[in-house]
Amino acid sequence: MKNHVLRPLYTVIGLVVIVLIVRVFYVPKDFGVHERGYMYGWYRESNIEDWKKFGVKYKFDGDYCSGCHPLNHENIMSSPHAIIPCEDCHGPALGHPDNPAKLAVERSRQHCLRCHARLPYPTSDRANIRGVNPDKHNPDVECVMCHNPHKPSLEGLK
């Protein structure tokens, strides 16, 4: 009988070998060290593709919208609201007009107040936007009752 003292060591080595074998089958082949080195670049490479494939929802392309809605587009382009992308109010347009056929338009008072609740903040452009005091300016009425978002100034009043 040889020295028995090393038996536990053999057992441990056996376990390590098992872990290493499992590792071969478990770890994806493209997992490894990449350009940013071991500290910042230790990853599964196909995950980058996974993220690239993530679905786009917003088109944010005015020309895409004006193709079918030229009048609406023309209207808003002559107003101060021209800077607001269509989808900020009309919602993500991906798939439209096939699916969804109609976009859920945001018409709420709260939506207008995002910019037009008056906040007199020096050193911020917020102070330059024409604002109202939401508690005093027709508090119970939706803004779109009087203002046309595509022609918001007084001339645009319905």
Added chain:
Amino acid sequence: MINRRDFLKNTAIGIAGITLPLAAFEIIRPEKILANMSGTSKTRWVFLVDTYKCVGCGLCVKACKNENEIPYDANVTRTWVERYVITKDGKLHADTPKGARDGFTTSRIELGQGKYEEIRDEDIIKAFFVPKLCNQCENPPCVQVCPVGATYQVPDGVVLVDRKWCIGCGYCIMGCPYGVRFFHPKYHTAEKCNFCYHRITKGLKTACVSACPFGARQIGNLKDPGDPVTKVIMTERVGILKEEYGTKPQVFYLGLDREVK
């Protein structure tokens, strides 16, 4: 004469030897790391925020949540807007109600636990909004502390999270000095802004950049000298957040104030 014991032993060793290719031992290969260190990418995504232009409408936050499928009513967000109001007594009042998902529609400052503080207009001496998002740091501490390699930096600088590999330990959330990380309410893995990686790699702008009516947010490629964002960063006075942590953040701010946390 082979006895049973030796036979079993030899067989076991033999099987282990056959099934264990050398690759099993390969965790790191030094020569590969060295070869990769030079940095070959032609792109380095960076971000530019103009805090003068931001009006705190929160349309960026809304667009981000929709675009990146972050549950709309969950109180976590990849990007948010902070409000800083400094009064004449030198006191700072800051808040970010729901991450500014619904914008700032009142002058009251949120104090948490359902309490608010009224600020009189005439007391305000300085006030502005600061959009925040992941800084895609050059030395991302969140990546350094990930125990399994589930978050990493793409050569173009963006830090991504592998939702299939993340174990959800939360160490990266703890490691980020900017608080941009959280657990995704649905996938239960670490989640963060990735500059809308699916958009920028298709030539689109990020959702927040496109949604901003005021041009307060811009994304660019620092390695392209002709890029307008690069030009601003190179020629104007820009600031970064929490420089003292040594993370080398890549979101640059125009008009940053010392009060910005």
Added chain:
Amino acid sequence: MTHGELWTIKELFVYPNEYIYWSVQIVMYPFMTGLVAGAFVLSSLYHVFGITQLKEMARFALVFSFALLFAAPMPIVLHLQHPLRGINVFMTPHFTSAIAAFGIVFSTYGAIVASELWFLYRKHFVGIALPLKEKQDKTLFEWFKYLVFCALTLGVYDISEESLHRDEKAIKILAGIGIPVACFLHGYAGFIFGSVKANALWMTPLMPVIFIMSAIVSGIALCMLTYIVTMEIRKFLASRRKAADSRYHQSPGEAASAELGVIRITAKYLLFFLIFAISLELLDFVFRGYTAVKSWDVLRSVIYGKDFINIFLLQYTIGNLIPFILFLIPGLTLRRAVVGVILVMFGVFMMRWNVVIGGQAFSLSFAGYMHYHIPVWPHDWETFKEGVMGALAIFIMPFVLFWFISRIFPVFSHEEAHSEKL
């Protein structure tokens, strides 16, 4: 609902994604690893440094350390959002992360403890396996037992004087290696926190050392407590047996005095490490206050304000000062020792709490606070594992495991255990 939202209350300016993500299970984790490391160091004091007064305690501490070893990773596993992926830590370890090395260090340590136990109990295994081998018509249970103990012998049946002598040598070497590994294991739990540069309260190079010292304190305390309790139960059983069987000789008085001797010696070591732990923590405090860097304003408001009771009353007064006095008063009695060690363990637990929860009590903005409201009665899996009940379950676990493990590794002297078994 977002993870963490349920038990976090925000105050003033806190970033929107900030919650108390590391809750009570992460308090339990260093507490439990601390107990493991402490128990092991205690047993090594006998094996390596030959402190013979600790002989009885050493064997017990080692087996208990083994039981704790299985319980220690449980808080982490429970805390993971994807517990089944925990294996990834072994599969693709990212060693720049303090948590990645945990798998390796912890397994190494486990292997050392298991090997040491094997050498210690080899004779016992052979003693059980051999007679069973010879026995002709084994019952199903005996077959099972035979197979288990055969496996446990690892195929070695040599129990000659010479081989047993070699065992002792091996134990001594293993215990010697084990001390630095145990300290490393726990110091490294401290490193997990100390290396987070984003957290102003955690980031200090003293953290690992503080963790080691308090770990040893808590480990010794738990061993003393469990030792006293098991001895008392055995005494109780013995007195009942004595009533039934007059052949039992040892009087309860003798056992009690032997027990008290062991406890008094161990208490001295406890005090020694306690002084170390407190000194380091105070050093940390003094430095933070004196250097008063940017984060000090918010830290001060947490330490002296929001967490004052937790830190100064529960941790330092009840958890450190009172037991310190209890142990220092001459003529330590068992009852006093029990009160003392329970308070010490409570103190160490509060220290972990004040580090883990305290470190998340303030916002990264340094301009707001977060309050932790631990769920008490669970109404779903999440509130169980992140609540009082989950923490209690983790705390009870090593005791249950200890009961099972002590069936295989009898803790008290061999012959007696033998006679109990057969």
